[in-house]
Amino acid sequence: MIEDKLELVLVTYNRALYLENTLKQFLDSPFRDCKFTVIDNCSPDNTRDVCAKYSKLFPNMSIIRNNLNIGGNANITQGLRTSSLEYTWLLADDDSYDFSDCNDVIEAVDSSTYDFVHVSSPLLPSNKKEGQNKDLTEIIEEFNPKREIHAVDLVNIIEGKYFMDLAFISSYIFRTELLESDDIIRAYDNIPNFFPQMSLISKSVNKNFFIYRAKHDLIIQGDNPENDAEHTYTFTKFYEGWLHSGLMINDKNIRKIFYTHLDNHSLPTNNYLVVLPVAIMTDKALDKKDVKINVISLLAALYKHTGWIKGFLLSIYLLLIYIVPSSVYKLLYKKFY
Structure with missing residues (x-):
């Protein structure tokens, strides 16, 4: 029974x-x-x-x-x-x-x-x-x-x-x-x-x-x-924690599936090359705290998943997203959301 x-x-x-x-x-x-x-x-x-x-x-x-x-x-x-x-x-x-x-x-x-x-x-x-x-x-x-x-x-x-x-x-x-x-x-x-x-x-x-x-x-x-109103996790902090968590997966091929397919309910794609930049943009648009620290930690997790060469290229890509002034992302956020 x-x-x-x-x-x-x-x-x-x-x-x-x-x-x-x-x-x-x-x-x-x-x-x-x-x-x-x-x-x-x-x-x-x-x-x-x-x-x-x-x-x-x-x-x-x-x-x-x-x-x-x-x-x-x-x-x-x-x-x-x-x-x-x-x-x-x-x-x-x-x-x-x-x-x-x-x-x-x-x-x-x-x-x-x-x-x-x-x-x-x-x-x-x-x-x-x-x-x-x-x-x-x-x-x-x-x-x-x-x-x-x-x-x-x-x-x-x-x-x-x-x-x-x-x-x-x-x-x-x-x-x-x-x-x-x-x-x-x-x-x-x-x-x-x-x-x-x-x-x-x-x-x-x-x-x-x-x-x-x-x-x-x-x-x-x-x-x-x-x-939801009390939720304290920012998007970048969420994905940073998520990527670090995936390091417990042993198989490299499965780990690649894990980190390259990230869902965001507001996006039509789960490609990490889109999801992660949007997470950074959104946190900057909403003036979330500790975005810089979270992005650095996010990059560290990507290095562990992808290795040095790909990790370096991803770091440049995401850092370019990060250095855009928050005012630009505020305008985009207002337009699309």
Whole structure:
């Protein structure tokens, strides 16, 4: 039974209304009897009251409240290492769920066959985005009608979208034993780069995990305007952290796919030669702080990915973008955005 196999671990901070909505959805889901652990990162709002309320409604819920706010990425890392059952589903607190057709996911977990059970694709969702021809399920079914695929094959098919999809922490259920002590150490080490989960994502290609793709997305990624308003990551800082995170990938060819295919939802291309300059332009147009420092760190990450010669040429290219006065980018930003 699914409750003997799967533990849900939800990380939360200061989003009581969103958290309550998430817990309501799971209370009416086939997963309600699973072991359910909520990790509250010392929220100052009424998150504690929401947790207390729902701990009485779920049959197998426990609450962990940090005595200090340890930061969002550290809390994600804590969530990664919390589960004690065969499979773990790490959840966010502000998403919408569709459990109307999830028997295949339950069967996949119950079979103990797969390393990842992929349940949501922000970039290639089953509720197709404008301009999207195929969703991820259709793409994988063309490869294998059973929707079974190994990680390296999936990277070769959808390229950088593989990593961007999995960066959404709730997008997959993983076999708990695959996350070993060294992986957790790397996750903690990567917290300054924003993506502790990249420790497991990189391992998925390093060890070529066996993946099952759900028929339909179980999650519609949350649209939280309050969270967006409080977001402190600049575009250059985001990509700098992303590129540093990708250095955990062992295979040079896969690492090249990783760094050359970078998604930006406002651009029609994911080519890094376009995405990275636009990131610099946007941060300068919006007078974001520490752009110079972030660009330098971004260049260092590119050197590590590409080597000295190509890294040198990329540095010249991006530095030329950087030295253009902010006033020029402000005009461009106003015109196009």
